[in-house]
Amino acid sequence: MTYWTIPPRTIPIIERNDTELRAFVGDILNSTNTTQLIDVRTEAEYTGNVENSTTLPFSGVIRGGHIPGAVNIPWEKAVHANATFRTRTELDQAFTEVLDKEELITYCQIGERAAHTWFTLKYLLGHEKVRNYDGSWSEWGNMVRMPIALGKEPGSL
Numbered sequence: 001m002t003y004w005t006i007p008p009r010t011i012p013i014i015e016r017n018d019t020e021l022r023a024f025v026g027d028i029l030n031s032t033n034t035t036q037l038i039d040v041r042t043e044a045e046y047t048g049n050v051e052n053s054t055t056l057p058f059s060g061v062i063r064g065g066h067i068p069g070a071v072n073i074p075w076e077k078a079v080h081a082n083a084t085f086r087t088r089t090e091l092d093q094a095f096t097e098v099l100d101k102e103e104l105i106t107y108c109q110i111g112e113r114a115a116h117t118w119f120t121l122k123y124l125l126g127h128e129k130v131r132n133y134d135g136s137w138s139e140w141g142n143m144v145r146m147p148i149a150l151g152k153e154p155g156s157l
Contacts, residue, residue, distance in 0.1 A: 021118075023105045023131040025139065028067060029157065034102035037070035040117045041108050041137065046072040048150040060110075061141035065148040067107070068155035071097060075113040078120045091125055099127065107133040107140075 028037065044050045048064035066072070077094040079085055086094070098104055104121055106114035111134040118132045140146055149155030 023133040036098045036101035038106045039066045039070040040075040065150045068149040068157045075117045103129040107136040111136045
């Protein structure tokens with residue numbers, strides 16, 4: 001039997017600062033009227049009619065609804081049924097109500113759908129300041145005494 005000895009070596013740690021990409025609870029609570037929250041979940045999740053999409057194998061939240069002030073633009077509006085991105089004109093139409101805001105913060109249930117919309121807004125539509133609230137609804141919906149809006153209206157913080 002042959003054995004190989006591999007000498008240990010130092011592997012450099014490359015640190016990165018991703019704070020420009022991520023939003024946290026404090027950022028949401030301190031957001032101003034120049035910031036627009038975008039809930040990219042399904043309408044049923046947004047309105048509070050279900051805690052999470054029935055296509056997801058988890059819930060993990062104690063309350064349904066959305067963060068007050070958030071508008072609902074489901075992530076699927078950016079793609080066709082075959083998962084290819086829509087045209088630039090179609091994307092502009094899908095996101096027309098938020099593109100004039102200085103800052104956009106996307107969120108969903110756990111951050112994965114929001115990351116898709118973050119990419120769409122940042123790289124396909126060229127919005128300068130977009131962040132992903134990676135705690136998303138699984139964090140906000142489980143926090144005690146956090147404001148929650150129900151129904152189709154955004155509400156306000």
